[in-house]
Amino acid sequence: EAGVTQFPSHSVIEKGQTVTLRCDPISGHDNLYWYRRVMGKEIKFLLHFVKESKQDESGMPNNRFLAERTGGTYSTLKVQPAELEDSGVYFCASSQVQPGFGGELFFGEGSRLTVL
């Protein structure tokens, strides 16, 4: 069974440009999450989808970030326009059961974003 895949693995862009990160969850996982780790700090929650619906986007930093999950399958996270503080590693995860019910999250390897 394929795991969670993320693309690209690393992206280097100039401030003001746009970047789109993609996540393909494990097939059959209704729950999809985006997290971000900035400069060696803690991993922070960005948002959570159940199928195609956003359930919680309380962690999204601002309106420069837009996440979608087309047809409840893959998800994209767009940053437009990118700022220096957006640099970090963006993790996608999927699960059958939410962590508040003891569910295990399955993570991708992350997409490292560097904004110059």
Add this chain to the structure above:
Amino acid sequence: AQTVTQSQPEMSVQEAETVTLSCTYDTSESDYYLFWYKQPPSRQMILVIRQEAYKQQNATENRFSVNFQKAAKSFSLKISDSQLGDAAMYFCASSPEGAQKLVFGQGTRLTINP
């Protein structure tokens, strides 16, 4: 809001020895779940062990076990008979019962010395 603190940015241990990684958390919830995840270099983060707060018995998974002290809000991870493959970043995380998200600590980088 829940917070999770890992006070050890880095730890090292000799192969075959035992090491304990510390984690404390703060919550006003009466029930919650606690997790340890590991991320090996250039690999995906995976679940190591999980604990339900209402269960007093400490969780164990082979060489990995936890010391869960609910009153002290402490959730340390013990790795016995450390192996080279245990080298990774270890993240402690919590989630209130019914919550949709994990709250992570800052991580501890574990090095295994041969």
